[in-house]
Amino acid sequence: MSNQYITRDPKLMSGTPCFSGTRVPVKSLFDYLEAGDSLDEFLDQFPTVTRDMAVNVLEASKQALLAA
Secondary structure (H helix, E strand, C coil): CCCCEEECCCHHHHHEEECCCCEEEHHHHHHHCCCCCCCCHHHHHCCCCCCCHCCCHHHHHHHHHHHH
């Protein structure tokens, strides 16, 4: 999945997909949601991630899943 809000850099977090411009792994968003936490709770814990970034990643993930 190519997305302007996701960065993969081997020098940053060992190449783990992160929100662009942050050290926050994208997986953290899915972990929070899976645990029953709200998007607002995730954003409160990771202030470097904007709502727009998180929603865009969720939307891109949904589109990729539905296209499969």
